[in-house]
Amino acid sequence: MTEKTLPQRTGPFRAAESSRGRADSVTLSGQRSNRFYLNPVRVPDLPVQLAIKRTIDAASALSGLLILAPALVIIAVLIKLDSRGPVFSRQLHTGLNGAPFELLTFRCRAVDTCNDHQPIPDNQHVTPLGRFLTRTNLAALPRLWNVLVGDLSLVGPRPHIPDMLVAGRSYGDLMQGYECRNLMRPGLTGLAQTADLNDPAGHHWMAIRQIVSDVDYVRQFSLLLDLKIMTRAANNAVKRWTRP
Secondary structure (H helix, E strand, O other), X not given: OOOOOOOXXXXXXXXXXXXXOOOOOEEEOOOOOOOEEEOOOOOOOOHHHHHHHHHHHHHXXXXXXXXXXXXXXXXXXXXXXXXXXXXXXXXXXXXXXXXEEEEEEEOOEOOOOOOOOOOOOOOOOEOHHHHHHHHOOHHHOOHHHHHXXXXXXXXXXXXXXXXXXXXXXXXXXXXXXXXXXHHOOOEEEOHHHHOOOXXXXXXXHHHHHHHHHHHHHHHHOOHHHHHHXXXXXXXXXXXXXXXX
């Protein structure tokens, strides 16, 4: 696999603390610019592991869709009975190498509004059924189709909306090299989500920590890391379901 890197900007930098306390992922140029620069990023040259990862993704997604088919049909019928509108919500996201794709989710809102630059607030026009689907993560089940066709992976950086904003600024304006997180397919879960960085990025510092975590995943990719992330995600899911 050809290595992809981002040239490092020259000049006086002050290291900014990463999500795990390291200073090797992102730097801040000056106090006034308030713009961050990612250090060189490359995908590890592991073609066999990447091929295995894609095989696991496709096989797991196909198995999940077949096993969950009855539940998917029941949820679709309930959505149609609950409110007018389509069964699925489709929102444009950025995938591998910046390619756009439509992220599928069960519709949870009476009015299927869509914002081109910002995720829709969880409490905006949410139906009672939609609130249940969101709380139990059942709304995300259609994303298995995105995994099957290659838009998503089971594990990867967080899927972002094109020209996504944080605190009124685009991610690209906030951090040069932000697009390096697209060197890997976005994932259903990832390093950021399992590192308690799953909250909406309402402030630029949270957004920076999430981006650094996504890029750390790209730097450190291995099947062992994927296994650790999926294990931690499964443990977190069990805790949510069993929480009183």
